Amino acid sequence: MDYKSVGVDIDAGNELVSRIRGMAQRTFTSGVLSDIGSFGGLFRPDLSETTDPVLVSSADGVGTKLKVAFLAGRHATVGVDLVNHCVNDILVQGAKPLFFMDYLATGRLSPAVTAEVVGGIASGCVDNGCALLGGETAEMPGFYADGEYDLAGFVVGLVDRQSVIDGRRIEPGDQLIGLPSNGLHTNGYSLARHIVFDSLGLGVDDAIKELGGSPADLLLTPHRSYLRSIGSALSGTSCVVKGLAHITGGGLTDNLPRVLPTGTAAEIDRSTWVPLPIFRFLQDRGALTDDEVFRTFNMGIGMVAVCSPEHTRGLLSCLEDAGEDGALVIGRVIPGGGIVSYI
Numbered sequence: 001m002d003y004k005s006v007g008v009d010i011d012a013g014n015e016l017v018s019r020i021r022g023m024a025q026r027t028f029t030s031g032v033l034s035d036i037g038s039f040g041g042l043f044r045p046d047l048s049e050t051t052d053p054v055l056v057s058s059a060d061g062v063g064t065k066l067k068v069a070f071l072a073g074r075h076a077t078v079g080v081d082l083v084n085h086c087v088n089d090i091l092v093q094g095a096k097p098l099f100f101m102d103y104l105a106t107g108r109l110s111p112a113v114t115a116e117v118v119g120g121i122a123s124g125c126v127d128n129g130c131a132l133l134g135g136e137t138a139e140m141p142g143f144y145a146d147g148e149y150d151l152a153g154f155v156v157g158l159v160d161r162q163s164v165i166d167g168r169r170i171e172p173g174d175q176l177i178g179l180p181s182n183g184l185h186t187n188g189y190s191l192a193r194h195i196v197f198d199s200l201g202l203g204v205d206d207a208i209k210e211l212g213g214s215p216a217d218l219l220l221t222p223h224r225s226y227l228r229s230i231g232s233a234l235s236g237t238s239c240v241v242k243g244l245a246h247i248t249g250g251g252l253t254d255n256l257p258r259v260l261p262t263g264t265a266a267e268i269d270r271s272t273w274v275p276l277p278i279f280r281f282l283q284d285r286g287a288l289t290d291d292e293v294f295r296t297f298n299m300g301i302g303m304v305a306v307c308s309p310e311h312t313r314g315l316l317s318c319l320e321d322a323g324e325d326g327a328l329v330i331g332r333v334i335p336g337g338g339i340v341s342y343i
Helices: 010-025 065-072 076-091 111-128 189-199 215-219 227-235 251-259 277-286 290-296 309-321
Strands: 053-061 096-106 131-139 149-160 175-180 243-246 264-268 301-307 328-335 340-342
Touching: 010 111, 010 131, 053 076, 065 076, 065 149, 065 189, 065 215, 076 096, 076 111, 076 149, 076 227, 076 243, 096 111, 096 227, 111 131, 111 149, 175 309, 189 215, 189 277, 227 301, 227 309, 243 251, 251 264, 251 290, 251 301, 251 340, 277 290, 301 309, 301 328, 309 328
Parallel strands: 096 131, 264 340
Antiparallel strands: 053 149, 096 149, 175 301, 175 328, 243 301, 264 328
16 A cells, blocks of 8 residues: 555656746746745745835635536636636735735646646736745545545735725715626626526537627636736826725625725616626526625626725726726715615
8 A cells, every 4th residue: 555546646746846837937026035846935025115014915716616617627717717816805905916825625636737727827927917936736535526626825915004995085975986897707606507507507618699608618707807907096196096895706785895984885876887798698597686696796897996086087097098998987985884785
């Protein structure tokens, strides 16, 4: 008896490390002081442009979107999902990412599949200007079904304390500016999969004519990063952002209240934008109520920025200059008890 006979292949793990070392190295920034394979990752942040530096961190996973990747045999995009989701989570407090680390656990290690996943993570890190500082791959036979894995990660970013966005200055009359999503991002997949695969009986590569693609194409669209557009807006002197909300699990209904101070609420005008066709498809085929879809999916709005009315035009202009196509006012802040209402 040996370790390999019970399902753990150390040689496969070593092969994987050699495959991903180059992927990670292309993400390295000037702050990286260690290489892949160290017990810990070393990073020296550049604090020259901050007077009171604050570290901001967040951890998340990809969730059951992974089930679609397993069915489709497509593994490159879920790594991008993971990085972008985490980057957006610290962006809402004004932070820019420094480095990222991942954790992948599987029942039987496939160096090819895992390298594809890590390749997506590396691409996400390059796009967001952060280093893939390290990670962990765990082979746990009997714990995961064959061909399946779980994926999680965390990001560490930096913001000057005077630039932290915490929503405390938000007040009634402020405007809510919605930035478009490009799909489900990484939330609502348990319900979406039930509708598409269980209720409708569709295969992962079947054509959905009214949507112009297959379930794999539509459900594996990567989660957007808003760093480039929001980061540009935050650095603009004419763009004053009071609060940001990343629209993830819970939709607009549950995420906007997370940035609203006591005594305020949000009013959303649903007529200001048209939800992406995938959301209407899921609502119609699943016979979902409006309350349900707006609390489960992002409905085409992936990030919301809050600003004073006098700064609305300037913020929209900054977003447009940064390449953000389709940002628009979707509502306002009103007096209330921290809830979101729709008109």
